[in-house]
Amino acid sequence: MASPSLTVVPAEPGLSRYAALAAALRARVIAGEWPPGSALPAEQTLAAEHGVALGTLRRALELLADQGLIERIHGRGTFVRAGMTTGGTMMRFFRFGEGTGEVPASRIVSRQLLVAPAEVARRLGLARGDTALRLQRVRSLSGQPCMYEEIWLPLALFAELAEGDADAWGDLLYPLFVERCGVHVHRAVDEISFGALTAAQAKHLALSAGHPCALVTRNAYDLAGHCVEVRYTRGDAHAFHYTVTIT
Amino acid sequence: MASPSLTVVPAEPGLSRYAALAAALRARVIAGEWPPGSALPAEQTLAAEHGVALGTLRRALELLADQGLIERIHGRGTFVRAGMTTGGTMMRFFRFGEGTGEVPASRIVSRQLLVAPAEVARRLGLARGDTALRLQRVRSLSGQPCMYEEIWLPLALFAELAEGDADAWGDLLYPLFVERCGVHVHRAVDEISFGALTAAQAKHLALSAGHPCALVTRNAYDLAGHCVEVRYTRGDAHAFHYTVTIT
DNA sequence: GAGTGGTCTAGACCACGAC
């Protein structure tokens, strides 16, 4: 591997030094020079490598930390964020039971290789006619089904999940994605809307067909910004609640 | 008025100098020393006043800017944020028409002085039995009603709005709050949930009773953090949409 | 104690806005 940028930052036009530096460091992270969870070199080292003062380097790292790319821990070091391991919970959108932080149990009810529908293909960045892995699962709290999910995964990354015992996957998918496929979900965009359950969906949730539901359509992205998962989560609309602070 | 803090920041225990400074400046802003929309003194001045280096003072101001209390404009100065004048639109939660940035027309359908229900009193911080001003209004786009709102205002601040011609208020309330009552809405917390329209509500929206609706319950706060408005906004659940980014 | 990030300082210079 060629030595990184051992010289002065090229002073991009219209960009401050630290902003250009941050972009350069972001590129090095995305290129995999420091994998998720690993530590970056010390500030002094990075500052010397890029030929800037410590303060400028720190500004750049603060930017990346604000953007969620890295995490700085006093006394330990600067680390590439490992991704949303448990942070992406859909429970943020629903109020079931007593609202404890309990992780809902997961049961895979279907796993198929299918041609991705147009909308899914668009979201995943697949070509028309490409196949993808579709999972359907029910999530339950205290034995009560509360969410029904349809999950689409590109085969190029998740072929590993097409086989083997899905019952052994556990209740959380994102840690599984990391362990089995090396995929780190780094950011997700959730679109909320309301609709009605089909008969099939309702059955899984022990509700009646046509019952109102909240639908969360999630696009999940990796470090490089590629969409790695499309997920449709449905739950009883009456259990939906979400809080937003406007400033 | 006593001279502010002309001496060194007292180095609060467990707080960095700039954090303590930010707290001190925040207190001065909330006390009204610099009203919303007005400019703070220059960095050099403030740094001298508080006996810190420029860099430290800047750190404090950056904190307050991140928190949305002040706004820094290169070449012009540092200003106390004037509040959400148009930024608080409920249209962020709905998809009506072609999704233009159009401001919905407002029609006040009722204005009454009523004893605040328990929940409203709690949210507004009123005593049991206190009266409040209740507005009901319909908001329309291209003549089509799309949102129905019930708005509760504490009389102590909004007595001015209990009289006069409400038809002359215009389509936005927050600018009216500033002009007529000197109340700046600085922050709002919106809780989203789902329900069904009562017959009365449905009538205003040209829908049928029991139609599914999205309900946005807003608490609006002023600079000092006091709740100055409670608002219940209802709209057709099928028009609801909202996007959240998770990191 | 060695190594990490966090704070604070002092000063130079640049970029922007208003007059």
Added chain:
DNA sequence: TCGTGGTCTAGACCACTCT
């Protein structure tokens, strides 16, 4: 041209973590 905030530097010292 002047006053404002924004950038960059260089260095000292503090606070936290690990061993």
